[in-house]
Amino acid sequence: MPTLLDHTLDNSYAALPPAFYTRLMPTPLPAPYLVAVSGAAAQLIGLDAAQAASGLEVWIGNAVPQGAQPLAAVYSGHQFGVWAGQLGDGRAILLGDIATPEGPIELQWKGAGMTPYSRMGDGRAVLRSSIREFLCSEAMAALGIPTSRALALAGSDQGVMRETVETAAVVVRMAPSFVRFGSFEHWYYRKQPGELKILADYVISRFYPALQAHAAPYAALLQEVTERTARLMAQWQSVGFMHGVMNTDNMSILGLTLDYGPFGFMEAFDPGHICNHTDQHGRYSYANQPQIGHWNCYALAQALMPLIDDVPLAQAALDRYQPVFAAEIDRLLHAKLGLSQLPEYADADRALFDRMFDIMQANGVDFTLFFRSLSQLHRADQHADSAVRDLFIDRTACDHWAGLYRQRLQHESASDEARRLAMNRVNPKYVLRNYLAQVAIEKAQNKDFSEIERLLSVLRHPYDEQPEHAAYAALPPDWASHLEVSCSS
Structure with a gap:
């Protein structure tokens, strides 16, 4: 049965100058065991579930495919x-990248041993956080949100403090590229415009050739x-996803959800909710995510300025953030409520959405x-x-808002059944709640x-x-309210 070891990998990142990375081999782990494989992710690189399940020695980092040229990349942030x-x-x-009909996909080990950039x-990685990353990567993909993927998860009884x-x-993570905003910041703050240009040209030629x-x-x-x-950011907000660590070194140059650490899905609605126990000042709260996304784009713009060399041009690029976010969140909210985007009701719809979130927050609605x-x-x-009223303590507030919603529905041509089907295609029934992950973790331990x-x-559909x-x-x-996640993993 062919496995990844039978494929020859390329590594386009290894063709960059040596200053961009350090070549090294993964550190083997004793007595490895397979925890899980994503058949859906495996299909992206031409493997079926059985082929993927046979790749334990590769997944744990004890064997290296042909042409892999393993390396750890340097970046800042x-x-x-x-x-x-x-x-x-x-x-x-x-590890390297493998050709697919949709373009090359890079494979990366997370937790395969020390690198020159491990600092202290x-x-x-530990089993607990690895299970969370594996499940959420695949859950987000099934939700239709751009993300890195998780191909396989393997474990060892070796202790980690x-x-x-x-x-x-x-x-084993997968993405077309793991280049980050911080990859560009690294060369800007080191005052090495030559390397900055090499990286920008590499990203443009490989991912944005047009x-x-x-x-x-560069603008x-x-x-x-x-x-x-x-x-x-709009897509995250629309499903209640909170990343938890939106540092510039965790922001993908391809607009992917990257680096699942302390994440969470909103339960009792609170826009100020902080899913990361380490984030004591709430910088990465649910409500702050959109503006932090914008802030991070400014950090990227600063890093690219030696190449753009035109402040108004850079500002014009950044000025696209707010209208694009506003248009996307408006589109998504209308879809979530089964409403058409009718220009004559734009202001009324915004008021309807605002009131909805107000009563959801006041009642701690899931x-x-x-x-x-x-x-x-x-x-x-x-x-x-x-089904809706039972989620509210204040049923009167719910009834009043539902009345406004019904009035708005009178201007929709779709039948109730057609609207229900459309809404259920954009409003998930299943998300990776923290307690569900915790149950899986405790059993896996x-x-x-x-x-x-x-x-x-379940999360695949x-x-x-x-x-x-x-x-x-x-x-x-009730016990789930005591769960906390932090940057420790």
């Missing part, structure tokens, strides 16, 4: 708004990344359940409101990986009813 200087792949090692770290001793794991003919290609690159980032339940409302039958497989299966799995869409249990 702003962390929590403060310039942190040189960072780099402290526990990630790039050990280069390892965090707050306590945990066991080691390696996630920009090569542009009169101002055009900034604009493209700015617009992609704005759309990504984000995912609210939007999924909303499809059950009928424009002429208030008795169908129970006892070598029971069945819950990971079950969750992966987040918009389907899946009545046999309805318990995975229920309100979180």
Whole structure:
């Protein structure tokens, strides 16, 4: 049976000058075991689930495919708004890329051992956080949100010290590129414009080739990344996803969701919610994500200025962020409520959305359940409101808003059934709630990986009813309120 070892990998990043990376091999782990494989991700590189499952020695980093040329990339970044200087792949090692019909896809080990950029770290990842990254990468892809993918997860009983001793794991991640905003900042702050240009030209030629003919290609690159980032932020907001660590070294130059650390999906709606226990000042709260996305684009613009060399041109690229974000979030909210974007109701619709979020916050309404339940409302039958009303403490406030919503529905041509189906295609029933991940983690720590497989299966079809799995869409249990995630992994 062919495996990844039978494929010859390329490594376009290794063709850059040596200053961009350090070549090194992964550090083997003893007695590895396979935790999970994503068949959907495996298909992207031409492997079926059985072929992927046979690749344990590669997934754990104990074997290296032909042509892999493993390396750790150097980059820098702003962390929590403060310039942190040189960072780099402290526990990630790039295997190389594999050709696919959709273009090359890079494979990367996360947790495969120390690199020159590990700083005070050990280069390892633990099973707990690796399970969370594996599941959420695939869950976000199924939601239709741009993201890196998780191909495989392997573990070892070798101890890793965090707050306590945990066991080691390696996630094999996939993306067209892992180049970050911080990759450009590195060369800007080191005052090395030559290397900055090499990186920009590499990104443009490989991922944005149409920009090569542009009169101002580097400004055009900034604009493209700015617009992609704005759309990504709107998509995060629309499903209640919170990244938790939106540092510039965690921002993808391709507009992908990258580096799943302390993330979360909104439950009881609170725009000020902070999913990362380490983020004591709330810089990366749910409400702040859009403006932080914009801030990060400014940091990228600063890094690109030696190449753009035209402040008004750079500002014009950055000025695309707000209108693109506003247009995308408006589109998404209309779709979530089953409404057409009718110009004559634009102001009224914004007021309807604002009021909706106000009463959701005042009542601590579950984000995912609210939007999924909303499809059950009928424009002429208030008795169908129970699924929504039961989420509210203040039923009167709910009824008043539902009345306004019904009035707006009178101007829609679609039937209630057509609207329900359309809304259920954009409002997921299933998301990776923290407590669901925690249950899977605790079982996996006892070598029971069945819950990971079950969750992966459920989250692969987040918009389907899946009545046999309805318990995975229920309100979180009381004990879940005590769960915390932080930057420690």
